[in-house]
Amino acid sequence: MANDAVLNPRPAAVRPSGPPWHTLRSPWLVAALALLALGLVWSATGTTPRAFTYLWNWLPALLRGLGVNIQISVLAVALGTAVGLVVGALSLSPVHAVRVVVRSYVQVFRNAPILVLIYFTTYVFPFEVHLVSWTFPFPDWVKVVLGLALPTSANVAEIFRGAIQSIPSAQWEAAQSLAFRRSQIFRLVVLPQCVRRMLPPWMNLYASITMSTSLASLVGVHDVVDTAQIASNTVARTDFTILVYFTLLALFFAYCYPIARATRALEKRHERH
Template identity: 45%
Template sequence: MTYSMNTKTDLPVILEPKYREPDAIGFSRWLASMPPWVLPTAAVAMILWPAIAQAQSVYSTEKIMGIMAKWLPLLVTQGFLMNVVISFFTMLIGTIAGVFVGLGRVSDNRMIRAISWLIVQLFRNSPWLVLLFIVMLTLPFEIRIAGTYIPVPDWMKAVFGLSLPVMANIAEIVRGAIQSVPSAQWEAAQSLAFTRRQIMWQIILPQCFKRMIPPWMNWYAIMTMATPLVSLLGVTELVTLSRQAMEAEGNNPSLLMPFFGFALIIFFAYCYPIARLTMRLESKFAVKG
């Protein structure tokens, strides 16, 4: 007796629920979805803002443009450059630590797995600003080594504070990439008498690098956008210098849009190409089903 696979029934059937994995590059996908004309439009708005606000200000458009021209070199070389430096070292430290924590998440040692899980949950679900305050208030201003005092600048404390949530999220990227490798490859390697360490470092991890690049770049863009948080702790970067420049010029309301508009534009101009490249690499390295 045979049964047809297309047999219909009017009986209630419980379908398997559909589960969607969280989007690992959601921020880059959103940023890259913006049309290219957004950047020039924002630039035009920043330029025209002094003319719009001139009726409520004693500053003329020419004077505001002169003020911006005077401060722009400082904002770029000592302001935004510091944001880039902080984001670079944050991702460097967070990536190195995150790789080890991610490997701990898939360790065959139950204690290591538990500790790694706790680290990920603690720093992944903690407010970034709270972590920054804790690190800034906990770490010393200088370290004594062999009788020599080595100062610890505020930006280095900010790097350490921001690297904690980055570490937790990179660890999840590593764990997800490892678990995405088909289990048949583990079984085949074990049948060839490979040790677990050899399987991980010689077979599994080389396949994970391409899968981890797009979400890693997504987190770099997020990290760069988050660096202005350190201005609340007194670290000298773009937003801090913008506030200081406006205070030096009399705190006129007409300066708000040009200075902070410039900050918006330069961050967008830096992160938008990263988002576009992330989308391209995600499509290139996607696992074909």
Template identity: 55%
Template sequence: MTAATLFQPRRSSKILRNVGFVALPLLVLVWSLADLTLGRELLEWIPYLASGFAMNILIALCAMVLGTLVGVLFGILELVPYRLLRYPVVAYVQIFRNAPHLVLIFATTYIFPFEIVVFGNYLPFPDWVKAVIGLAIPASAYIAEITRGAILSIPTTQWEAAKGLGFSRNQTLRRIILPQCLRRSLPPWMNVAASITMGTALASLVGVHELLHAATDASTAVRRLDFTVIAYIVVMAAFFTLCYPIARLTRRLERRFNAA
């Protein structure tokens, strides 16, 4: 076996992997150039689809920020020595980690009121905020488990050494343990981020104006089969070009951390 035959498949798979970044958008572009009437139609609808996708990104960002804040807190609380505090948090994590995202989005949409009263003023409570909460709940449960796992992966001797140096439990956690957890929990956190980003498509089922909803609107308005096909390919391309780089980066970080 020569070096050339050894490296041949490797190089081709590398090209393939990098093609992944542009393959779907390229397909859309080539098709709309090949059939110009279709291309013109699509061009007209692109701003509408883009406004939908902006909503996806907004929901994903808000849900991840909220989910991370709550999740890290709950991950720490899962390890506190007081049972009264620990058991409810463990129950929360177990229930919502096992619950389908769609069910939670339905729950928040139908249980929360459509407006809230603050000091006599009626504030609207829009659907997309409910979807944010519906996705932040499972995100917080996953992130709580990730945080707990990361804290437990730090050797106990570090806690003992910090105690010996006069750090309190709180100080040890904040200044010694958590900074190390940051690095360890980054790849799984990115997996959750990708999964939540893809979960935002579920918000279309409760009437939030996001990308999938926009594509359905567009395809019912245009009523052309080839337009329907290309509209859904655009949806796939949008999610793919957002999530594929995250997945690639996650794998690279995992490999690097495993090697270290």
């Protein structure tokens, strides 16, 4: 046996050639690449130090505008998640007609362009709501929240349905053998596992909705994109315009990239378990 081991040694594991890709996911390397890109933009467009001075003066307004985008995304995802959980549960209804209606809802709003949905909610809802003798305004940012909540609810419904169906049937049977009611099985056995399985795709969905909030400026919402446009028109310098929109890209990246990193970490943790 020893001679066989010597004559036929176990082949060594072949490692893929090329750069260590795990280092390319390092936040420090990403920051270095961002600075390099900024340097290239500076040199290619002839950006002057004065443009950076203007940017510094407009940066607080840009950050306030980004706060508006984040608020819209949080509200849209919260509302869409609440509706999506209900829709996802109804998609598993034993009633065929309910499943057909829910499936149609999911297919329509999952495949509709987000910009079309934002315009739809902007013009289908009134600009003012009249209640008895009072009149309440219906702000544009609320309409954008509703427009983003529609695709969010459809995607969450699919995520929830997939998470429930991924639970092995043996767990349902084991819980039933312990005399658990269906509601108890769902609450104590299925839902805790669904939350862990839903979290990574839900976080990806949140990052996607956050980036889609940049469309809010098209319907009159004073967000970070609208602020950047006002700054560009006010300063009226080509180098500053390029710099301010590059800063816009950097702000969205700085907010969404940690979410992507956390999502990947959760996926790896789920794979180990």
